[in-house]
Amino acid sequence: MLSLAFFLLIHAKTFSQQKPPDTVRTGIYITSIHDIDFKQKEYTIILWLWLKYKNRDFDFAQNLEIPQAKSFSKSFSTVDSSNDEIYLLMKLQCIMKDSWRISNFPFDKQRLRLTFENSQFDSRTLVFAPDTLGKHYDPRFTINGWNIDSFTININKQTYETAFGDPTLDKPHTEYSAFRVRISISRNAIGIFWKMFLGMYVAFIIAFACFFIHSDNIDSRFGLSVGSLFAVVGNKYIIDSALPESTSFTLVDTLHGLTLFFIIGVIIANAYTLMLKKSGKARETKRFDRMASITMLILYIILNIYFIAEAKTGG
Numbered sequence: 001m002l003s004l005a006f007f008l009l010i011h012a013k014t015f016s017q018q019k020p021p022d023t024v025r026t027g028i029y030i031t032s033i034h035d036i037d038f039k040q041k042e043y044t045i046i047l048w049l050w051l052k053y054k055n056r057d058f059d060f061a062q063n064l065e066i067p068q069a070k071s072f073s074k075s076f077s078t079v080d081s082s083n084d085e086i087y088l089l090m091k092l093q094c095i096m097k098d099s100w101r102i103s104n105f106p107f108d109k110q111r112l113r114l115t116f117e118n119s120q121f122d123s124r125t126l127v128f129a130p131d132t133l134g135k136h137y138d139p140r141f142t143i144n145g146w147n148i149d150s151f152t153i154n155i156n157k158q159t160y161e162t163a164f165g166d167p168t169l170d171k172p173h174t175e176y177s178a179f180r181v182r183i184s185i186s187r188n189a190i191g192i193f194w195k196m197f198l199g200m201y202v203a204f205i206i207a208f209a210c211f212f213i214h215s216d217n218i219d220s221r222f223g224l225s226v227g228s229l230f231a232v233v234g235n236k237y238i239i240d241s242a243l244p245e246s247t248s249f250t251l252v253d254t255l256h257g258l259t260l261f262f263i264i265g266v267i268i269a270n271a272y273t274l275m276l277k278k279s280g281k282a283r284e285t286k287r288f289d290r291m292a293s294i295t296m297l298i299l300y301i302i303l304n305i306y307f308i309a310e311a312k313t314g315g
Contacts, residue, residue: 021124024053024060026116026179027131028153033112033143033183038105038243042070042097043112050089050131056081058118058126060088065119067158070095102243103250104311106189106196109149114181117158121176128155128179136181143185145192150184196239196252200259203231204300207263210270211293218277221270229263232256251311255304262300269296 027050035044051060061079066072076091094114101108118126130153137151158178163169207228210221236256243252269292276285 021127021177022053022055022058023127023129024051024058024118024177025129025131026051027133028114028136028181029134030137030142030183033146036146038100038102039241041100041244042095044093044095045112045114046091046093048089048091049116050087052085052087052131053126054085055126056086058086058121060118061090063118063120064090065117066092066094067115067117068096068098068113070097100244102246102252103248104314105243105250105252106187106192107251107308107311108189109184109186112183112185114183115158116179117176123157123175123177127177130155130179137183145188146185147188148183149186150182152182154180154182156180197235197255199235200232200256203228203235204259204263206231207266208293208297210266211289216277218270218274221273222267225263225266225270229260229267232259232263251307254307258300258303258307262296265296 029048030045031048032046033043035042037043049064053060061077072092072094074090074092076089078089080087096112096114098110098112100110116128132153136153137148139148142148156178157175160174160176161172163172163174166174207225210225213221213224233256236252239252239256243250269288273285273289276288
């Protein structure tokens, strides 16, 4: 009789240890993504979040955790606890911190990340399950100036190599169930491209026009080309001031560097023209101006098309 009681006790303990965690069915609907700030590496998102669960201890109204959020606030919250199940609906406004990939700016593609956890219960007690019925965002108003290429929801575990001071844990390792949202977006870039680079191209055209000024006015040639050089440098500083710092060579760097290189080429060509003029080679001067202008213009256009096309396809 004693052995039977001991067996039942061990069996009950084993069963309690293997008890599966409670499931929280979770859904999301995004109404707006705005205030995308590249310099500060953040954006604002407004969304509806709903959770369905039976364990009243979870209390997501107090224990909701959004790890990447700089801050978030609830503008609306309602709870329905009928039918032995809690239904919590919240409207959230979150200011999210994220990293931006600007190598191909303004033809860039970005990936926005959202993660929801319960700050009190780990994955041994709570797991998320997605509620995928219906759409997850409003395609008409969600994000202005961008296209949503994909929207995915995943459930996995977020690992923290710490025990958060819990003395019952043998090692500093905890896992929390995570409801993750990934939104891939691409920019409608044609308008912003011309707004940002029009000044640079105008500066190149002004420098290129030096080839059509008579070689007797060599001072005008040098003045226009040097002025164009400074205009391109100024345009680049204006664009860089709106972007986060990057250690990689971006499309902005490439196009401005290319333009500076060709304007310097115009200055060098003007110097060679001056040398030919002083040597009394008027015919050679005209021929050189014509060949140099055609060669530089064709190369400049081809290289611009190549680098822009690479940025568009590479995203």
